[in-house]
Amino acid sequence: xxxxxVVGFAQRQMPEFDGSPTCVELLVPLxxxxxxxxxxxxxxxxxxxxxxxxxxxxxxxxxxxxVDAIGVIPPVNESHVEMDLAWAMYEAWIKIQTGEVDTALxxxxxxxxxxxxxxxxxxxxxxxxxxxxxxxxxxxxxxQARVGIDAGVWDKAAMAEVANRxxxxxxxxxxxxxxxxSSVEELLARPMYADPLRKHDCSPVTDGAAAIVLAxxxxxxxxxxxxxxxxxxxxxxxxxxxxxxxxxxxxxxxxAAAGVDLSGxxxxxxxxxxxxQELILRRELGLADDVRINPSGxxxxxxxxxxxGGIRIGEAAARIWSGEISKAVGHAxxxxxxxxxxxxxxxxxx
Amino acid sequence: xxxxxxxxxxxxxxxxxxxxxxxxMAGLCREAMDRALADANMSLDDIDAIVVGxxxxxxxxxxxxxxxxxxxxxxxGKPLLRVHTAGSVGGSTxxxxxxxxxxxxxxxxxxxxxxxxxxxxxxxxLSVPLxxxxxxxxxxxGYFAPHVRSYIRRSEAPTHVGAIVAAKxxxxxxxxxxxxxxxxxxxxxxxxxxxMLWDPIRYDETCPSSDGACALVIVDEDTAAASPNPAWIHxxxxxxEATTAAERDQVNPQASRDAAAALWKxxxxxxxxxxxxxxxxxxxxxxxxxxxxxxxxxxxxxxxGWRLSESGAxxxxxxxxxxxxxxxxxxxxxxASGMLRFGEAxxxxxxxxxxxxxxxxxxxxxxxxxxxxxxxxxxxxxxEKPTN
Numbered sequence: 051x052x053x054x055x056v057v058g059f060a061q062r063q064m065p066e067f068d069g070s071p072t073c074v075e076l077l078v079p080l081x082x083x084x085x086x087x088x089x090x091x092x093x094x095x096x097x098x099x100x101x102x103x104x105x106x107x108x109x110x111x112x113x114x115x116x117v118d119a120i121g122v123i124p125p126v127n128e129s130h131v132e133m134d135l136a137w138a139m140y141e142a143w144i145k146i147q148t149g150e151v152d153t154a155l156x157x158x159x160x161x162x163x164x165x166x167x168x169x170x171x172x173x174x175x176x177x178x179x180x181x182x183x184x185x186x187x188x189x190x191x192x193x194q195a196r197v198g199i200d201a202g203v204w205d206k207a208a209m210a211e212v213a214n215r216x217x218x219x220x221x222x223x224x225x226x227x228x229x230x231x232s233s234v235e236e237l238l239a240r241p242m243y244a245d246p247l248r249k250h251d252c253s254p255v256t257d258g259a260a261a262i263v264l265a266x267x268x269x270x271x272x273x274x275x276x277x278x279x280x281x282x283x284x285x286x287x288x289x290x291x292x293x294x295x296x297x298x299x300x301x302x303x304x305x306a307a308a309g310v311d312l313s314g315x316x317x318x319x320x321x322x323x324x325x326x327q328e329l330i331l332r333r334e335l336g337l338a339d340d341v342r343i344n345p346s347g348x349x350x351x352x353x354x355x356x357x358x359g360g361i362r363i364g365e366a367a368a369r370i371w372s373g374e375i376s377k378a379v380g381h382a383x384x385x386x387x388x389x390x391x392x393x394x395x396x397x398x399x400x
Numbered sequence: 401x402x403x404x405x406x407x408x409x410x411x412x413x414x415x416x417x418x419x420x421x422x423x424x425m426a427g428l429c430r431e432a433m434d435r436a437l438a439d440a441n442m443s444l445d446d447i448d449a450i451v452v453g454x455x456x457x458x459x460x461x462x463x464x465x466x467x468x469x470x471x472x473x474x475x476x477g478k479p480l481l482r483v484h485t486a487g488s489v490g491g492s493t494x495x496x497x498x499x500x501x502x503x504x505x506x507x508x509x510x511x512x513x514x515x516x517x518x519x520x521x522x523x524x525x526l527s528v529p530l531x532x533x534x535x536x537x538x539x540x541x542g543y544f545a546p547h548v549r550s551y552i553r554r555s556e557a558p559t560h561v562g563a564i565v566a567a568k569x570x571x572x573x574x575x576x577x578x579x580x581x582x583x584x585x586x587x588x589x590x591x592x593x594x595x596m597l598w599d600p601i602r603y604d605e606t607c608p609s610s611d612g613a614c615a616l617v618i619v620d621e622d623t624a625a626a627s628p629n630p631a632w633i634h635x636x637x638x639x640x641e642a643t644t645a646a647e648r649d650q651v652n653p654q655a656s657r658d659a660a661a662a663l664w665k666x667x668x669x670x671x672x673x674x675x676x677x678x679x680x681x682x683x684x685x686x687x688x689x690x691x692x693x694x695x696x697x698x699x700x701x702x703x704x705g706w707r708l709s710e711s712g713a714x715x716x717x718x719x720x721x722x723x724x725x726x727x728x729x730x731x732x733x734x735x736a737s738g739m740l741r742f743g744e745a746x747x748x749x750x751x752x753x754x755x756x757x758x759x760x761x762x763x764x765x766x767x768x769x770x771x772x773x774x775x776x777x778x779x780x781x782x783x784e785k786p787t788n
Contacts, residue, residue: 051504098640104484105463109528110456111486114771118642125655128640128775129492132457132464132484141481141496147503148403173463177519178424181462287480289471305477385467390480 054146055270055277056396058087058155058263059364063225063352066163067257070115071107073159076259077119084155084263088273092121095263096151098128101138101158101356105173108164116159127151134158135360136285136321136382136392139262143283152266159259160355167255167355174386176290187386188252191324192244194297194387198326199246203298206246209325210237213250213350216325220347228254228351250350253323258354260361278367278378278396284309285392290385303334303381303391310395316375317342319362321383323349330388331381345369359383363394370398405785406501407630408746410440410510410617416580416731419518420611425465426472428613429512432736433473436510436615439752440627444474447617448506453483453493453513454735455770458525460516473512485638487682487770489513490614490738491777494766495636498618498779502633507620513739514613522609522734541606541685543772545598548687551651552600555690557706559600562686563591565709566605566729569683572716573726575755580610580731591686605686605729612733614740621785631746631781634763635666641774650773656695659776664697667780668787669763673698676780677761678721678748680741682768684728689714692767693722716758724748724756738768742779749783 060083062076069075085091098120104112113130120126127145131138135158142154162170168186175181198204211234218231228250243249263273270277286302286309288295318341322328328343328350337343344350346365349358359382366378376398384390412435414420420428429452437443450473452466462468466475466482473480485492490513497511523539552559570586573579586604594604624630639662641655642648660672669675681696683689690705698720699705708714714722723729725744728737745766747753753761763782769775 103463104456104458109530110458110525111771113484114486114643114774117640117774118644122640122642123645123647123654125639125641125653125658127638128485129483129496129638130485132466132482137481141483141499144496144499144503144505147505148499150403150499170463173461174467176468177460177462177465180468285479286477287467287470287475289476290468291471301477385464389467389470 052147052266053279054143054264054266055279056262056363056367057265057270057273057277058084059367060084061225061260061361061364063227063256063258063354065227067161071161071164072112072115073161073259074115074119077116077157077159080157080259080261081119084261088263095153095155096127097142097145097154098126099138099142099156100130101133101135102160103132103356105170106160106162106355134382134384135260135262135357136363139360139363140283140285140392142264143280146264146266152269154264155261157259157261158357158360160357161257162255162355163257188244190292190386192247195246195324195326198298201298204326204329206238207234208329209251210234212325212328213237216344216348216350217250219345220351223347226347226351227256229347247324251325253349253353256352256354258357260357260364262360262364274371276371276373276398278370279399280394281397282310282395287390290389292387297387298330300330300334300388300391303331303388306391306393307335310393312379314377315341315379317345317366317369317378319344319346319366320381321349321359321362323353325350327388366396370396403502404504405621405632406498406618407624407632408616408781409619409624409627409630410436411743411746412436412439413578413614413740413743414612415578416610416612416733418608418610420516425460425516426469428516428611429469429473429514432613432615433510433512436617440617442617447474447508447510449479449500449509450475451481451483451493451497451509451511453489453739454515455487455489456525459520459522461520485770486775487734488738488768488775488777489770490736490740491742491766491768492638494616494739494742495638495777495779498633498636501618501620507623509618510615511618512613512615513736515733515735516611517609518611541598541601544685545601547650548600548685551687551691554651555703555706560588560592561690561706561710562605563588565686565689566591568715569723569727569729572724572756573730576725579726580608601685607684607728607732610731610733612731612736614736614743616739616743629750629752631749632785634780634782634786635663636779637663639776643772643774651691652695652701653773655774656776659778660696663778663780672696673720676763676765678724678758679765680725680744680767681722682728682738682741683723684732686729689722716756721758724753724758738777741768742766746781749781
């Protein structure tokens with residue numbers, strides 16, 4: 051395998067983006083930030099890949115206008131996944147591994163506020179028997195949380211602890227749109243939203259976009275003193291059917307964990323859009339007690355669709371660049387109730 | 401580490417029809433996948449990863465359908481990727497799948513591309529009104545007709561060349577058991593007598609709207625050794641250009657020319673017309689055959705293409721056989737159409753194309769494009785392992 055590192059990362063997150071659902075107006079400054087960080091121009095980028103959803107944008111081919119944001123004259127080597135930024139990054143990492151290119155810029159965007167997100171996501175379900183019932187994302191997550199509580203795998207206090215830590219850490223993240231920790235007791239006294247979930251157990255509806263820059267070998271060393279080297283990248287998917295899965299587990303997350311080396315990880319940025327899902331992920335990844343979880347505040351405080359997973363990897367990379375830590379893992383999820391999961395370990399070798 | 405060799409050892413496709421009401425989305429995909437796996441003499445247990453491709457989700461009315469399909473496609477417990485790059489997606493998906501092998505990450509990858517247009521309504525899906533965008537309301541034909549008119553004017557083409565292409569592809573389709581349209585009576589005269597839809601494109605010069613899927617099994621060198629007839633991948637390329645830019649040449653886009661140049665270089669081809677034995681080119685409207693022949697470098701610009709098509713050189717027994725399968729003009733399950741081109745090219749060099757086989761084909765081109773001619777995906781496959 052070639053040595054490939056994350057060398058650039060830019061993000062924007064907000065409750066409501068005052069612009070087009072293709073977020074072109076957000077992408078242009080994000081790409082500019084990536085050029086500033088790397089000292090490159092767009093001609094230094096060997097491969098481009100984006101992630102987005104047509105259903106979120108309310109139109110077909112929503113990525114087409116986004117491609118124009120790059121400025122693609124002359125034409126570029128470019129692809130798109132109907133997936134989160136983390137998987138766009140995976141496709142770019144694969145492209146670099148083939149030896150065809152040495153650098154890549156991946157980006158993703160989503161304007162969740164343009165519709166009713168929890169309802170839009172019902173269209174992600176099995177269309178013949180499930181979608182017609184319109185079970186929404188929050189209700190499905192609530193069912194999952196209830197299963198875990200009833201089975202004694204976790205309790206409300208553990209969920210509130212996750213939320214309290216996330217809201218406290220979010221105070222230091224300018225992009226978090228929900229912040230301000232208090233105490234487990236105070237959080238548990240707040241009203242129920244979708245029993246057993248309270249609002250702070252659910253990620254807020256977030257608009258946003260993000261971009262990640264990858265470079266191989268010396269190209270990475272030219273950009274950063276401490277590039278965040280990708281030492282492992284693994285992803286798997288589970289069946290969707292909610293009735294046949296053990297919702298207290300996430301086998302695909304466990305498989306992904308087995309595909310990377312998590313020993314020595316100091317920080318884990320976990321893409322858990324609901325508080326109990328962080329508890330599931332911690333168990334599946336077998337993270338030690340001293341691993342710091344989501345110092346960015348995580349998805350509970352800001353979760354732009356289609357970039358929320360990739361942002362976890364970017365946040366982890368930034369801590370390696372700064373020298374604060376030397377090994378981290380970034381996680382991304384997709385589909386209802388942690389159906390699909392990706393893990394990326396990053397290391398700051400000298 | 402350099403690029404690892406990869407080969408196609410299994411190709412499968414559905415019987416393409418306007419409405420495949422006998423199968424669900426999963427059933428449609430499995431029909432193609434099971435044929436590809438049988439062709440490769442493998443089962444889903446042998447497969448390391450699944451790559452799914454399709455055009456916009458609004459075509460079926462399901463957001464990211466690969467998630468609910470994961471189990472039916474045998475992806476549960478495996479890595480699953482979903483590619484979407486406009487009409488070129490079937491080609492792009494095959495390229496992403498092959499790159500998983502070329503990167504040395506996986507040994508046996510199954511890729512499937514599909515479209516089940518009858519589940520939703522493509523015309524609606526393409527006509528959602530967008531703020532600050534001029535509505536076209538003309539379908540793809542209305543969009544591309546001005547490009548065709550421009551080509552005819554530039555190249556001084558006689559106006560019956562499109563009909564020659566359409567008649568040829570519909571006759572070729574009769575030799576393809578999977579093709580959607582089977583019109584034995586189609587002739588140049590009957591095409592010219594058909595209804596004018598978007599001047600100069602007549603009804604019989606347009607592609608149908610199909611339900612269908614295509615699947616490929618792509619493997620590494622060691623696995624390919626067990627195959628009697630692997631189609632080795634000699635080159636792959638993807639290129640995209642801007643949608644809105646005044647300087648675009650939409651008749652012969654720079655992304656297409658750049659892609660072709662990069663592809664021929666990778667595959668070590670200096671004279672495409674002499675070295676490529678069969679080409680499967682994405683031709684949704686008949687005139688795109690001469691247009692792409694020029695853009696791809698099979699013929700000289702501004703006239704070489706139509707002269708080649710008019711001369712009969714692109715027929716199955718001609719110098720440069722194009723779309724022996726009947727092409728997009730005979731079957732168009734949009735998301736799968738690109739992969740069908742890539743798969744048909746593989747069938748040709750494997751000597752497995754049945755009645756529409758070009759004798760002794762050793763190198764073939766698979767080509768796909770999408771959007772308003774700004775997205776391109778292509779590959780060259782060969783019967784011999786690449787030397788470069």
